[in-house]
Amino acid sequence: MAVDSPVVRAAELIDAAAAVTVLTGAGISTDSGIPDFRGPNGLWTKDPDAEKASHIRHYVSNPTVRQKNWARRASGEWWADVEPNRGHLALVELQRRGKLHTLITQNVDELHQRAGVDPAKVVEIHGTTRKVQCLDCGYRAPMETALDRVRAGEVDPDCPECTGMLKSATVSFGQNLDPDDLRRSEVAAIECDVFLAVGSSLSVFPINETVPLAKANGAAVIIINGEPTAMDHVATVGVQAAIADVLPTIVGYRGPAGQA
Ligand SMILES: [Zn+2]
Numbered sequence: 001m002a003v004d005s006p007v008v009r010a011a012e013l014i015d016a017a018a019a020v021t022v023l024t025g026a027g028i029s030t031d032s033g034i035p036d037f038r039g040p041n042g043l044w045t046k047d048p049d050a051e052k053a054s055h056i057r058h059y060v061s062n063p064t065v066r067q068k069n070w071a072r073r074a075s076g077e078w079w080a081d082v083e084p085n086r087g088h089l090a091l092v093e094l095q096r097r098g099k100l101h102t103l104i105t106q107n108v109d110e111l112h113q114r115a116g117v118d119p120a121k122v123v124e125i126h127g128t129t130r131k132v133q134c135l136d137c138g139y140r141a142p143m144e145t146a147l148d149r150v151r152a153g154e155v156d157p158d159c160p161e162c163t164g165m166l167k168s169a170t171v172s173f174g175q176n177l178d179p180d181d182l183r184r185s186e187v188a189a190i191e192c193d194v195f196l197a198v199g200s201s202l203s204v205f206p207i208n209e210t211v212p213l214a215k216a217n218g219a220a221v222i223i224i225n226g227e228p229t230a231m232d233h234v235a236t237v238g239v240q241a242a243i244a245d246v247l248p249t250i251v252g253y254r255g256p257a258g259q260a
Pocket of ligand 1: 134135136137138139160162163165
């Protein structure tokens with residue numbers, strides 16, 4: 001590999017950094033078998049009802065949308081048995097090296113935590129599909145507790161605390177981001193020496209604004225994605241490649257013993 005290749009330059013930036021803030025998107029989870037939403041085999045392309053359920057106004061106003069959504073989840077969901085892949089494991093190396101400031105993720109699959117990242121360092125900016133949340137009182141519980149009730153015959157399980165409406169703890173279309181999560185993300189962008197974006201098209205506002213925010217506050221910006229992103233003009237180093245091929249090298253991850 002040429003010494004001036006983007007991968008080498010990115011690895012040098014990581015080596016020199018004391019505080020790295022990471023932003024991840026769907027691209028890091030596709031190797032775990034999680035489909036995208038709008039592609040040819042996307043969840044919403046194949047099941048328009050699932051897309052409807054992701055808009056808060058449909059979800060709140062239409063019991064049929066909710067019931068079909070619960071039934072779809074309870075009958076075996078794509079995320080139930082997915083495992084972290086080499087990209088997730090590589091990012092844990094930043095924590096092991098004492099460099100991880102914060103890991104912001106647009107994904108709702110909790111695979112970073114499953115891989116071993118300290119949950120206190122993770123900002124789930126779009127929430128999590130592995131938990132349910134009450135739209136009225138904020139009660140949260142594991143998704144399985146609600147799905148068990150659906151499998152036992154309830155069609156639209158309500159909040160056990162206040163009988164309010166339960167929904168996956170994701171940020172649906174039409175819902176605001178959690179202001180604390182957004183503020184933590186902005187602080188993490190301001191405080192880091194390197195901002196590493198992985199597997200995101202960086203086209204979703206407002207979280208994509210953390211990229212120029214980090215740059216404006218002196219951080220080097222590394223963008224790794226399989227396709228061009230909306231923030232490539234901000235990148236100090238851009239790496240357009242398969243994440244599993246380049247991320248381990250960039251963060252210094254050699255894999256578990258016995259793995260190449
Ligand atoms: Zn409630």
